[in-house]
Amino acid sequence: MSMLVLGSLFGIVTLLFMFSGAPIAFALGSVATLFMALFMPASALDTVTQNVYEEMASITLLSIPLFILKGAAIGKSRAGQDLYAAMHVWMGRIPGGLGIANVFACALFAAMAGSSPATCSAIGSAGIPEMRKRGYSPGFAAGIIAAGGTLGILLPPSVTMILYAVAAEQSLGRLFLAGIMPGVLLVALFAVYAALRYRKEHALAEAEYQRTGAASALLANETFTRRQKFEMLPRVVPFVLLLIGVMVALYGGFATPSETAGLGALLALLLIATIYGVWRPRDVAPILTSTLKESTMLMFIIGMSLLFSYVMSYLHISQAAAEWIVGMQLSKWVLLAAVLLMVILLGFFLPPVSIILMTAPIILPPLKAAGFDLIWFGILMTIVMETGLIHPPVGLNIFVIKNIAPDIELRDIIWGVLPFVVLMLLAVLLICIFPGIATGLPNAVMGTLATGH
Numbered sequence: 001m002s003m004l005v006l007g008s009l010f011g012i013v014t015l016l017f018m019f020s021g022a023p024i025a026f027a028l029g030s031v032a033t034l035f036m037a038l039f040m041p042a043s044a045l046d047t048v049t050q051n052v053y054e055e056m057a058s059i060t061l062l063s064i065p066l067f068i069l070k071g072a073a074i075g076k077s078r079a080g081q082d083l084y085a086a087m088h089v090w091m092g093r094i095p096g097g098l099g100i101a102n103v104f105a106c107a108l109f110a111a112m113a114g115s116s117p118a119t120c121s122a123i124g125s126a127g128i129p130e131m132r133k134r135g136y137s138p139g140f141a142a143g144i145i146a147a148g149g150t151l152g153i154l155l156p157p158s159v160t161m162i163l164y165a166v167a168a169e170q171s172l173g174r175l176f177l178a179g180i181m182p183g184v185l186l187v188a189l190f191a192v193y194a195a196l197r198y199r200k201e202h203a204l205a206e207a208e209y210q211r212t213g214a215a216s217a218l219l220a221n222e223t224f225t226r227r228q229k230f231e232m233l234p235r236v237v238p239f240v241l242l243l244i245g246v247m248v249a250l251y252g253g254f255a256t257p258s259e260t261a262g263l264g265a266l267l268a269l270l271l272i273a274t275i276y277g278v279w280r281p282r283d284v285a286p287i288l289t290s291t292l293k294e295s296t297m298l299m300f301i302i303g304m305s306l307l308f309s310y311v312m313s314y315l316h317i318s319q320a321a322a323e324w325i326v327g328m329q330l331s332k333w334v335l336l337a338a339v340l341l342m343v344i345l346l347g348f349f350l351p352p353v354s355i356i357l358m359t360a361p362i363i364l365p366p367l368k369a370a371g372f373d374l375i376w377f378g379i380l381m382t383i384v385m386e387t388g389l390i391h392p393p394v395g396l397n398i399f400v401i402k403n404i405a406p407d408i409e410l411r412d413i414i415w416g417v418l419p420f421v422v423l424m425l426l427a428v429l430l431i432c433i434f435p436g437i438a439t440g441l442p443n444a445v446m447g448t449l450a451t452g453h
Helices: 003-019 024-039 042-056 063-075 079-090 097-113 116-133 138-153 159-168 172-178 180-212 226-231 233-251 257-276 281-314 317-327 332-346 352-369 374-388 396-404 410-433 436-446
Strands: none
Touching: 003 024, 003 317, 024 042, 024 281, 024 352, 042 281, 063 079, 063 097, 063 116, 063 159, 063 257, 063 281, 079 097, 079 116, 079 226, 079 233, 079 257, 097 116, 097 138, 097 180, 097 233, 116 138, 116 396, 138 159, 138 180, 138 374, 138 396, 138 410, 159 172, 159 352, 159 374, 172 180, 172 233, 172 374, 172 436, 180 374, 180 410, 180 436, 226 233, 233 257, 281 317, 281 352, 317 352, 332 352, 332 374, 332 410, 352 374, 374 410, 374 436, 396 410, 410 436
């Protein structure tokens, strides 16, 4: 059987399993096992468990359940609502300050929890009702939270980046650092859009008031005293210090990523016990249960994805695909555009974890041969995958928002997030034009590598 036929068959069977409705882990594992039985030596089936174990026996992957535990501890407490409330009070005087406060709260919570759905749920459950109560349109309010939640896979610690570091064999610390400035760029773009959109809605509300006399809640002015502002800080500052402490431990060379994850999880549990009184077994049980479920699901997907990639490599499908891409002799930027377009299309159906582990063996060798910095590309790929969290048909964050605000029409949520998709693609373009946005900080902290763009 020719490599073209084998590769095409492999892709078609994979799509059939995916669209069958089977869980992603089972679909990938089934395809891998089927092709092992048909096209690999019979003894290969005897080594399935060994192969999965060896692929997953990475000290870097150990940090994933620990970061999930840290995120669950923060997400299951009132930390998100308190963080949002503090941002709301401190930014109340800024035009559109409530929307901007939600963007900043999402960014900080995402950096602490590392989970997009958790960020949407924790900040959105408080932020969406507050914005709607103050006259923000339903789609606008939903879009801010859904887009802000995507920062969970860009700002460190990010489970998605951990997997990319393993798949691309790149430094996790350098990758984490590379995500900070692009994350700040996205926060700035989201905040500017929130302010401009607020001004537009405010102007429409004023025109409606002049015409009909109906006053919108947008026209009400809300102020907070200095005392109210400082009263909000004691519950928020410890979590911000936790975030800073984890980053210092990691980048200061005091701890490995796995040790940093363990330290962060322990400190998060101590903080919620101290600040919110969450220490009794019945209080801690939901946190541990959530961590166990999410970690098991994620690690199962990782294990089956790695087995899937191993079979592709053994059958030389990934190598042949990479050679075919190189053989097309595309210019480096056309190659990059084609790869990112493929990632966008895969994002219609697959979560970021599967996209990384399935495509890395195929797309990374040609990109490296073209002279691209794989750390820099990892940031681009992460942002593009973020758009998959807020665009149909999968759009996980869209359905999280629908769950916490069921009265908002799905079409309003979708129209509300589309401007943020455009802003994220603009960020990708800016990072292509100014690669230092992603590479400047890691090069400054950890030294310059001999890589090109």
